[in-house]
Amino acid sequence: MSTATGTQTMTFIQAVNDALSIMLEENSNVILMGEDIGKNGGVFRATDGLQERFGEKRVMDTPLSEAGFIGAAIGMAVNGFIPVTEIQFLGFIYPAYEQIMTHASRLRMRTMGHFSVPMVIRAPYGAGVRAPEIHCDSTEALFTHMPGIKVVCPSSPGDAKGLLIAAIEDPDPVLFLEPMRCYRSVREEVPDRKYTIEIGKGKKLIEGCDVTLLTWGAMVPPAIKAAEEMKEKGISCEVIDLRTLYPLDRDIIAESVQKTGRTIIVHEAHGTGGVGNDIMSIINDTSFLYQKAPAERVTGFDAPVPYFGFEDHYLPNARRIVHAIEKVIRF
Numbered sequence: 630m631s632t633a634t635g636t637q638t639m640t641f642i643q644a645v646n647d648a649l650s651i652m653l654e655e656n657s658n659v660i661l662m663g664e665d666i667g668k669n670g671g672v673f674r675a676t677d678g679l680q681e682r683f684g685e686k687r688v689m690d691t692p693l694s695e696a697g698f699i700g701a702a703i704g705m706a707v708n709g710f711i712p713v714t715e716i717q718f719l720g721f722i723y724p725a726y727e728q729i730m731t732h733a734s735r736l737r738m739r740t741m742g743h744f745s746v747p748m749v750i751r752a753p754y755g756a757g758v759r760a761p762e763i764h765c766d767s768t769e770a771l772f773t774h775m776p777g778i779k780v781v782c783p784s785s786p787g788d789a790k791g792l793l794i795a796a797i798e799d800p801d802p803v804l805f806l807e808p809m810r811c812y813r814s815v816r817e818e819v820p821d822r823k824y825t826i827e828i829g830k831g832k833k834l835i836e837g838c839d840v841t842l843l844t845w846g847a848m849v850p851p852a853i854k855a856a857e858e859m860k861e862k863g864i865s866c867e868v869i870d871l872r873t874l875y876p877l878d879r880d881i882i883a884e885s886v887q888k889t890g891r892t893i894i895v896h897e898a899h900g901t902g903g904v905g906n907d908i909m910s911i912i913n914d915t916s917f918l919y920q921k922a923p924a925e926r927v928t929g930f931d932a933p934v935p936y937f938g939f940e941d942h943y944l945p946n947a948r949r950i951v952h953a954i955e956k957v958i959r960f
Contacts, residue, residue, distance in 0.1 A: 636818040641811045644786035644819050645675045645751075648793040649713065651823050653683050656711065659797060661688045662698050663715030663751075672717045673753060673812055699725035699750065703733050706748040706802075713797060719754035719806065720763035726771070733802040734777030745800045749793070755808045755847050755897060756934045756944055765934040767898040772804050773875040773907065779828055780875040782806040784849040787819045788872060791826030799828065806874075808847035831878040833885070837867030840954050841885040843908055844895040845871045848945060852895050855950035864958060874904050882908060883915035890921035891957040895945055900928040922960035925953040 639647065652659045661676060667690040670677030680688035691698035695716060702712035716722045722729075733746045756765035773780050781796055781803055783789040789807070796803035834849070835856050844852045849870050856866035867885050871878060886892045892912060894905040905926045912924055927945045935943050 635821055637821045638816050639786045639790075639819045640813045640816050641783075641786045641789050641807070642673055642675055642813060644790040645793060645807065646677060646679070647819070647821075648790045648797075649676060649679060650682070652713075652794060652797045653679065653687060655823070658709060659687075659711045659713060660705065661713050661715070662691050662702055664691055664693055664717055666690060666715050671715060673809070675715065675751070675807075695721055695725040696728055700728045700732070702748050703728060703736070703746055706746045707736065707744050711747050711797060713749045713751065716750060716752040718760070718764045718766075719752040719768060720766035722750070722752055729772070729778065729802070729804075730775050734775045737777065737801060746802045747800050749796045749803050749805050751805045751807060753807045753809045753812075755810060756929075756940055757810045757847065759937050759940065760809075762933070762936070765940070767896070767929065767934075769804075769806060769874055770898060770902050770904050773904055777801065778875070779803045779873065780806065781828055781873050782808065782846045783872055784808060784811055784846050784870055785815070786817050788826060788832070788870075790819055791824050792828065792872065794823060795825040795828050798825065803828070806846065810847040814850075826872075829873045829876045829878060831869050831871040831873070831881040833867065833869050833881070835866065835868040837865040837889065839865045839889055840867070840891045840893060840957060841889045842866055842868045842893050842895060842950070842954075843871060843882060843885075844868070845874065846897070848895045848897055851945060851947045852950060854947040855954065858947060858951055859954055864954065866954065877904075877907060877911065879911050879915065882911050886912050886916045886924075887919040890919055891960075892920070892924040893927060893950060893953045893957065894924060895927045895950055897929045897944055899931050900926060901931050903928055922957040925957055927953050
């Protein structure tokens, strides 16, 4: 529904569709590619109606070969197109890992800047939606390890639209992670015009002075819930949505943790090798002497995401976050 202020009430998935529509309309070099994204509108309907509007040459259904269509997209990007590809679930991206890490992320360096790879890889990810094995992985850290590819993860409709447009306009490859639990869980007013949000910049959601909560994606709602519970106990929590996982926003991290002196990092990925470890390094490098307690992490466990009955036990929740907050307060 449009409003007089030039906004529309959108879900996350509607904001993604709107961003794609705007960029397809504006730039004839933007091409959408993926499995079932055309006639069916994608597994989550993120591309619903776009093939009918822009045609099969702009919104292309691909064979069931992630390595194949990601490789093709890299070649198209080098030759002037801006492909926006969809991986149905992040857990399906592994066959394309070699193409992404060997070619997409390295071509600018390999050609000494003569070529770049302006492409976006959209990937729904995360647990909590009762999907089968391989559909719920949160393996973003596999991609933050390689310079040359940016990793973005919005948590709200407004951020999803602005960051996706920014990703499409970026001259280098961007992995655009879309937390499935956020797709239709919330609606908010989103500008109905084109706008961008700078990649690499976090967002302060709640101002606080006692504890910093650093998180992203589907972990933002439980972090906010935990902060609200602690507020009733007289503890003021600052909640920051990092939004970009590579490059991380060092400034917003350092500013907040230096102010509060206590930090909780929340992510649903496995604890070992997770992005939270890089955040800990930033805290150590920039703010060690400001800390009143060791930083705590609340993460998924070092096990594959379990089946339906145990999925909720695997995921971080407000209760676990509250326990971590109380631990750093008591230290």
